[in-house]
Amino acid sequence: ETGVTQTPRHLVMGMTNKKSLKCEQHLGHNAMYWYKQSAKKPLELMFVYNFKEQTENNSVPSRFSPECPNSSHLFLHLHTLQPEDSALYLCASSQGIGLYEQYFGPGTRLTVT
């Protein structure tokens, strides 16, 4: 148990659906991240939030919309996804940005049909 929880653990959605992924960290950290993990590809950084402010959007398509209402919670809103968006979506948190350890949640396995 890393102190970072993600729900749901598994999600199947059609291309016209709207769904949201939730992440919560219980570590008192200030920074939170979304990563995408696809088969045979490195983990890809999607978004970074530091003290609730978005500091990085790594050229992610607008069909992915993050939200960070406070330093403990992070959401990823999904709409009109494509089958190639099927992947494991990982949330992580760290004390700050830069030379700080990142702690990952278990991920949400997303399948887009």
Add this chain to the structure above:
Amino acid sequence: GENVEQHPSTLSVQEGDSAVIKCTYSDSASNYFPWYKQELGKGPQLIIDIRSNVGEKKDQRIAVTLNKTAKHFSLHITETQPEDSAVYFCAADMYSGGGADGLTFGKGTHLIIQP
């Protein structure tokens, strides 16, 4: 941006032998190099990290070495055990014009410990 290369993609060793995984990075501004272990159905778990002010760090059977001049770092696991079987990722901190961001990861090494 940062680019991290990791080798090999698959590594099979006999139980009790040592395993070495190597990574290179491109951005000389990187100063933080963590290693993660990911087991099936779980998120990556930090196992050891090293910062650029040291060349080597050890924690029981796990060690990491860093050569900043050559821009490469390695993970060494000694006396391997079946529970060491997993996918291992190296990473480096990445920077954009505004400062530090997240991590750039290698593609991973599937380590298989043969009994």
